[in-house]
Amino acid sequence: MDRFTKSFIRQEPIPEEAIEAATRVLRSGALHRYGADPSEVAALEVAFAAQTGAAHALAVASGGYAMGCALRALGVGSGDAVLTNAFTLAPVPGAIAAVGARPVLVEVTEDLVLDLADLEAKAGQARVLMLSHMRGHIVDMPALMAICDAHGIAVVEDCAHTMGAAWDGHPSGRWGKIGCYSCQTYKHVNAGEGGLIVTDDADLAARMILLSGSYMLYARNGTAPGEDVFARHKGLMPNVSGRMDELRAAILRPQIRDLPQQVARWNALYRALEDGFGGAPGLRTIPRPQAEAYVGSSIQLLVDDARAVPDFVAGCAARGVEWKWFGGDRPVGFTSAHRHWDYVAPHDLPRTDAILCRLIDLRVPLTFDADDCALIARIVTEEAAQHLG
Numbered sequence: 001m002d003r004f005t006k007s008f009i010r011q012e013p014i015p016e017e018a019i020e021a022a023t024r025v026l027r028s029g030a031l032h033r034y035g036a037d038p039s040e041v042a043a044l045e046v047a048f049a050a051q052t053g054a055a056h057a058l059a060v061a062s063g064g065y066a067m068g069c070a071l072r073a074l075g076v077g078s079g080d081a082v083l084t085n086a087f088t089l090a091p092v093p094g095a096i097a098a099v100g101a102r103p104v105l106v107e108v109t110e111d112l113v114l115d116l117a118d119l120e121a122k123a124g125q126a127r128v129l130m131l132s133h134m135r136g137h138i139v140d141m142p143a144l145m146a147i148c149d150a151h152g153i154a155v156v157e158d159c160a161h162t163m164g165a166a167w168d169g170h171p172s173g174r175w176g177k178i179g180c181y182s183c184q185t186y187k188h189v190n191a192g193e194g195g196l197i198v199t200d201d202a203d204l205a206a207r208m209i210l211l212s213g214s215y216m217l218y219a220r221n222g223t224a225p226g227e228d229v230f231a232r233h234k235g236l237m238p239n240v241s242g243r244m245d246e247l248r249a250a251i252l253r254p255q256i257r258d259l260p261q262q263v264a265r266w267n268a269l270y271r272a273l274e275d276g277f278g279g280a281p282g283l284r285t286i287p288r289p290q291a292e293a294y295v296g297s298s299i300q301l302l303v304d305d306a307r308a309v310p311d312f313v314a315g316c317a318a319r320g321v322e323w324k325w326f327g328g329d330r331p332v333g334f335t336s337a338h339r340h341w342d343y344v345a346p347h348d349l350p351r352t353d354a355i356l357c358r359l360i361d362l363r364v365p366l367t368f369d370a371d372d373c374a375l376i377a378r379i380v381t382e383e384a385a386q387h388l389g
């Protein structure tokens with residue numbers, strides 16, 4: 001029997017150009033963003049703001065930090081309710097809980113996006129939505145924004161899986177008030193750790209720059225609003241240090257520039273897998289709406305019969321194909337399910353639970369090629385015929 005032997009977590013090397021830039025930073029000794037002149041971090045902020053069409057960008061220590069910073073800037077604090085997806089990764093409810101707020105979980109649909117009917121039903125409970133584009137699936141954004149605007153809900157977008165994606169040609173992260181991205185190794189650019197924030201709102205930008213720890217040097221942010229804006233917030237924002245350093249910005253700049261080419265490579269692999277899984281019995285792929293320009297850095301399937309999942313996943317794993325299952329009793333690796341978040345009040349989420357117990361997920365690293373996708377598809381189809389047919 002065929003076996004797949006490549007690693008699902010193996011990354012491509014960092015581009016040579018980025019290594020050279022990082023070496024220059026190391027030789028200079030100027031690793032702190034506000035000590036470097038010119039600053040790699042400031043240049044990264046200029047580039048990312050331009051790429052997303054945002055007025056302001058801020059580079060920070062992680063995607064989780066970005067979300068927490070966004071919530072603080074919006075004035076979310078102790079005891080406040082924040083709406084968020086019931087299907088997302090632990091850093092999302094974690095960022096909400098870390099500012100003392102209370103996640104209110106909203107059901108997701110079989111298409112893995114927020115259930116807009118449940119959002120509408122819960123809209124009165126909070127004034128902020130942390131919208132997670134989990135695994136790169138983007139909800140109908142005009143419909144979501146209409147609900148949130150009608151209820152005066154500020155939207156923060158968690159774009160950890162949608163950096164480079166868009167809905168109706170408008171970038172993910174640019175629909176709500178604030179967009180948050182992760183530059184962690186397993187997302188779309190690789191700095192080890194890191195985060196980016198974008199917004200058009202000058203006051204929110206100033207608040208987040210001050211929050212992230214700018215000392216008196218906030219004007220050196222690459223896209224800083226004017227002194228008059230900072231004057232409104234100076235002294236009112238607690239310093240919660242979470243800056244990005246020069247080394248990581250140096251590594252990221254060429255990667256951000258080359259993101260569109262990487263997205264095209266991811267999507268070619270994704271489509272090869274999606275086509276390859278098409279003939280497998282007992283499985284279905286997640287439909288991708290016409291308006292959604294996604295980044296296929298992972299692929300999800302729904303198994304028709306939840307009871308068959310463990311044997312099917314074990315059969316694939318024995319042949320080197322590592323599905324993550326969101327229905328397990330315990331979180332494994334990067335999987336995460338709401339009932340494992342013991343710091344969040346338990347929620348009754350029958351629709352989400354009925355989906356998670358059938359949901360499996362495969363990472364699509366760029367170290368794979370078309371032959372790898374064909375082999376994975378063959379193994380999955382054979383195991384499906386055996387366990388799900």
Ligand SMILES: *Cc1c(COP(=O)(O)O)cnc(C)c1O
Nearest residue numbers: 062063064089091158160182184
């Ligand atoms: C990775 C991830 C984040 C945050 O990432 P960090 O590891 O804190 O950079 C946020 N949301 C989702 C859905 C993620 O997968």
